[in-house]
Amino acid sequence: xxxxxxxxxxxxxxxxxxxxxxxxxxxxxxxxxxxxxxxxxxxxxxxxxxxxxxxxxxxxxxxxxxxxxxxxxxxxxxxxxxxxxxxxxxxxxxxxxxxxxxxxxxxxxxxxxxxxxxxxxxxxxxxxxxxxxxxxxxxxxxxxxxxxxxxxxxxxxxxxxxxxxxxxxxxxxxxxxxxxxxxxxxxxxxxxxxxxxxxxxxxxxxxxxxxxxxxxxxxxxxxxxxxxxxxxxxxxxxxxxxxxxxxxxxxxxxxxxxxxxxxxxxxxxxxxxxxxxxxxxxxxxxxxxxxxxxxxxxxxxxxxxxxxxxxxxxxxxxxxxxxxxxxxxxxxxxxxxxxxxxxxxxxxxxxxxxxxxxxxxxxxxxxxxxxxxxxxxxxxxxxxxxxxxxxxxxxxxxxxxxxxxxxxxxxxxxxxxxxxxxxxxxxxxxxxxxxxxxxxxxxxxxxxxxxxxxxxxxxxxxxxxxxxxxxxxxxxxxxxxxxxxxxxxxxxxxxxxxxxxxxxxxxxxxxxxxxxxxxxxxxxxxxxxxxxxxxxxxxxxxxxxxxxxxxxxxxxxxxxxxxxxxxxxxxxxxxxxxxxxxxxxxxxxxxxxxxxxxxxxxxxxxxxxxxxxxxxxxxxxxxxxxxxxxxxxxxxxxxxxxxxxxxxxxxxxxxxxxxxxxxxxxxxxxxxxxxxxxxx
Numbered sequence: 001x002x003x004x005x006x007x008x009x010x011x012x013x014x015x016x017x018x019x020x021x022x023x024x025x026x027x028x029x030x031x032x033x034x035x036x037x038x039x040x041x042x043x044x045x046x047x048x049x050x051x052x053x054x055x056x057x058x059x060x061x062x063x064x065x066x067x068x069x070x071x072x073x074x075x076x077x078x079x080x081x082x083x084x085x086x087x088x089x090x091x092x093x094x095x096x097x098x099x100x101x102x103x104x105x106x107x108x109x110x111x112x113x114x115x116x117x118x119x120x121x122x123x124x125x126x127x128x129x130x131x132x133x134x135x136x137x138x139x140x141x142x143x144x145x146x147x148x149x150x151x152x153x154x155x156x157x158x159x160x161x162x163x164x165x166x167x168x169x170x171x172x173x174x175x176x177x178x179x180x181x182x183x184x185x186x187x188x189x190x191x192x193x194x195x196x197x198x199x200x201x202x203x204x205x206x207x208x209x210x211x212x213x214x215x216x217x218x219x220x221x222x223x224x225x226x227x228x229x230x231x232x233x234x235x236x237x238x239x240x241x242x243x244x245x246x247x248x249x250x251x252x253x254x255x256x257x258x259x260x261x262x263x264x265x266x267x268x269x270x271x272x273x274x275x276x277x278x279x280x281x282x283x284x285x286x287x288x289x290x291x292x293x294x295x296x297x298x299x300x301x302x303x304x305x306x307x308x309x310x311x312x313x314x315x316x317x318x319x320x321x322x323x324x325x326x327x328x329x330x331x332x333x334x335x336x337x338x339x340x341x342x343x344x345x346x347x348x349x350x351x352x353x354x355x356x357x358x359x360x361x362x363x364x365x366x367x368x369x370x371x372x373x374x375x376x377x378x379x380x381x382x383x384x385x386x387x388x389x390x391x392x393x394x395x396x397x398x399x400x401x402x403x404x405x406x407x408x409x410x411x412x413x414x415x416x417x418x419x420x421x422x423x424x425x426x427x428x429x430x431x432x433x434x435x436x437x438x439x440x441x442x443x444x445x446x447x448x449x450x451x452x453x454x455x456x457x458x459x460x461x462x463x464x465x466x467x468x469x470x471x472x473x474x475x476x477x478x479x480x481x482x483x484x485x486x487x488x489x490x491x492x493x494x495x496x497x498x499x500x501x502x503x504x505x506x507x508x509x510x511x512x513x514x515x516x517x518x519x520x521x522x523x524x525x526x527x528x529x530x531x532x533x534x535x536x537x538x539x540x541x542x543x544x545x546x547x548x549x550x551x552x553x554x555x556x557x558x559x560x561x562x563x564x565x566x567x568x569x570x571x572x573x574x575x576x577x578x579x580x581x582x583x584x585x586x587x588x589x590x591x592x593x594x595x596x597x598x599x600x601x602x603x604x605x606x607x608x609x610x611x612x613x614x615x616x617x618x619x620x621x622x623x624x625x626x627x628x629x630x631x632x633x634x635x636x637x638x639x640x641x642x643x644x645x646x647x648x649x650x651x652x653x654x655x656x657x658x659x660x661x662x663x664x665x666x667x668x669x670x671x672x673x674x675x676x677x678x679x680x
Contacts, residue, residue: 009065014288015064016067016071018068018072018074019075022079023079023086024079025079025083025088028088029088032088033090034233035069035239036233036238037611038065039244039246042058042242043201043249046250052175053170053171055175056170058592059177060181063181063184065183066108066188066243067374069239070191072235073192073364077195077198077202080202080203080228080232081199081203081206084224085230086228087600088200090227091228091231091235092231093231093233093626094235095227110230113237114196117237117241117244118193119336119411121241121245122182122186123186126183127180129162129181129251130179136175136177137172140168143168145520146362148369148370159257165450165621167408178250179246181247185392192233192237195232199225199228199232199233200229203224203228203229204221204225206225207225209242220258231344235390251338258670263625272308272310274309274373276303276304279300279301280300282296282300282303283296291510300356318680327344332597346388346409347407347408347487348387348388348390348405348406348407349393349405349406350392350405350473351393351394351403351405352392352393353394353395353396353439354398354400355401356400356402356418359419359469359470366470367470368473368474371470372392375477375478376390376476379478379482380483380537382535382537383533384536384537384538385411385489385571388488388493399416401419402415402416403416408487412483413442414442414478416442417443417469417472417473418450418469420453421436421452421453422450422451422453422456423439423448423450423466423472424436424449424450424459424464424467425448425464426446426447426448426464427465429463430462434451434455434462434464435451436450436459443475451466455630480532485531487527489526491523493518497536497537498519498522501540504540508540508547512543512544513543516546516551517546522546525546525556525559529557532648533574534564534567535567538567541563541566544561544566545559545566546559549562561645561662562642568667569667572665572670575636575659576666579669581671582672583636583638583674583675584621584625584628584635584675584676585637586637586678586679589679590678591639591640593680594651597609598642598646613680617650618650619652619656622655628676634659635658635659636658636661636679637658637659638663638674639660640668644660644661644665648660
């Protein structure tokens, strides 16, 4: 435990003991001076604090200071009533200064100070704290979404996002605590008024009735105890007034980069011409009979002078800034250009035409940034990959309605949308057409229409599927990420995935990486899986298989086939979710020809078939694919595990999206129906 923690505990215990233990007048003077000093220190700290979080301990400190002040009130009341009105020199000095020669005037001034403290400062600070707490809590979801948007667009990194989220939580906790702590200030003001009444009434009883053993004349009782009461009240209320003012200042402070004094100076004197106008108005006011004309004229002359000096200072500052910028520009031109930053290539980015900027701008109601965040989460759940930050940029070279998706700086997809309309996908049979602009859905190339919002309900009733513009773009982005997931998975991301697994299964990771395989070899296997839309989320099972077969072969293609067989449950659920499938198969002769032609090479196992055989195979396969597409069924090939990889490589020439599975990758309860057989 640190020494400061011990000192704080001792301090709080000492404050509580002040309530019980009687104090001498000397100690009372000391503690009252400490109380005033602490109040002044708190006020000054709030004035120079740039952010509320820089003084986040203020609510707790406010409680401790209030408790200390109440303890002094109790001790001073004990001295006033039990020591013949003598509660020390500090209380006496404050009372004498305010009361002066007129007891009534002094007491009225004291009451005004108490009322100002309670009605104006304390009530205002309490209300501001309450409103600030409510609005801060209401604004938390929006601030969190803004952080996620900045993170997804690459403006900030993960660490900065984490710091901002922590600051938002601390800010909400601070204003919530201030809402409660302001009640202490209010209670302290009420108690101060009650103690003042007790001191006056109790002093009169003690002095007139001789409760303390000494009877005093009534006028002397009024003088002595009123003087002591006013002095005690001032010693209490002035620090309370300072702390209440500090409370109001800290809860009304806006988030700025400078202190209150610097902000006030900049904002109050930012318009020099205001002082010219104000000086002229004072000249007109001085013409009113009875007003102190000389004083008004002096002020009327001083204000334009202030404005002139401020205006000259601003012009000089602007000239210096222009000169400094020119010098910097000249220096930069002389320096050799640093082109290192130009070498960076973003893994994935989207560019928008000028007319689509509102989709990205949250202030204009655009939610595309939030959708990008959801896409990254969805990819983590479905594919098991960490999608890199998606850079969102505007590009004036694009059409106003166009957008482009790039992978590693190169265009891989583009589309065109119409803001204010909905994309309506046409059903297979259209009974009643809907008015709209003919187009092609950018993700899957389906025929569609751009319809106005008024026709949306009518189109849905006629069998059309309607999609809003942000959904069209986000769906396109999602499909592009899935299609190019193997390119987006780099060694650094694989290392991050492995490090995350190491926290739960350290023995597995230490056995496989790097003892058997390097991160690069693991990355090749994972990329092979993603290339055929197989999720790598179960990274533990993948590493187990690599560990089992790593001593047998180092061929990443062969290892990929072993992993696919291990993941057969996930593959079956992904490609045959209902347990039944109509598929394309190869006749035994075709499988035998392809299998017998397999030859090992330095790049793995290949299938160098005759060109005529390859052409015949591809023609028959294309007919089968066309047959399935005409039926509206996604084509799928089932073959033996030995040639699965080679069938996939060949089929990519005619239909890259074709799903090719082996029998060993399917669960035993799957029902397969062969609708087409490919022969050679």
